[in-house]
Amino acid sequence: YGYRQTIMTASAEFAATGDGTTFREKADEASAIRRAMYSQREQSPEYVEVNQYFDQPLTPEQTARMNPKDVARREYYRSLYTPDMYDQFGNYRFDEADKREQLFVQQYGQGMLDYVEEYMGAKWDETPALQALKAARDALQPYWDIERQVWSQLPPELKQISDQIKILERTDPISAKRMLFRYPQIVFARRQIALLKRQLKASNIEIANALAMFYRF
Structure with missing residues (x-):
């Protein structure tokens, strides 16, 4: 099998x-x-x-x-x-x-x-x-939920645009950066997500260990 x-x-x-x-x-x-x-x-x-x-x-x-x-x-x-x-x-x-x-x-x-x-x-x-x-x-479900919760407070099209920018960041970082700064709400959302994830990781040893073990990039 x-x-x-x-x-x-x-x-x-x-x-x-x-x-x-x-x-x-x-x-x-x-x-x-x-x-x-x-x-x-x-x-x-x-x-x-x-x-x-x-x-x-x-x-x-x-x-x-x-x-x-x-x-x-x-x-x-x-x-x-x-x-x-x-x-x-x-x-x-x-x-x-x-x-x-x-x-x-x-x-x-x-x-x-x-x-x-x-x-x-x-x-x-x-x-x-x-x-x-x-x-x-x-254990990581609350960590991944942060992103969903932040984006749920914003118009859904902003999440779609952010995903498009992420794809562009891999192939054309300069164009992606220009596009990103046309959408200050996306910049704010990404910063908010990163901050909340850092805080949760720092306060929850189980989440920190799970990330270190299976999600090293």
Whole structure:
């Protein structure tokens, strides 16, 4: 299984080098490849037939006659493989999948989730490095939210212009600088974001450690 092997190899490299940024980049790339594979798989006739089967409602009598494990497996598929599990760009919403898995465990128990994953061939133990990266992302949510909160107080077109300037900064810094200073609100917003991020980083050791480990640039 390519995704798992990539994560395990990247984790071994991380353990040897301590380079969390490279590990994060490789983990993100592996996730992107996995999403592309899922997307391709879902276009197959076999997958469509499976979805149609699980979309058919069951009567209470039918449910009562079924093996409880099959009932749970059916509910798992109906919860995690529905059209609303994809964003407007067709990408699988892994964050939402994690939430729905937690709800599944609350209703059916961890043992039933283990059974479903074993049945699907999806059961595996995440490496400590991947667990640490996920924990770091959770810890950093308030840090990333700063940018969203600052921009939400301004007209939405200013954020779009700022993003365009960021792209231009990579290829033509002089033109980007000229363009930037035509928009004092963007200059102010960027400074405000940088200040608030510095303050949060200085006051929160967990955020500082997460940035140092996985987001060194």
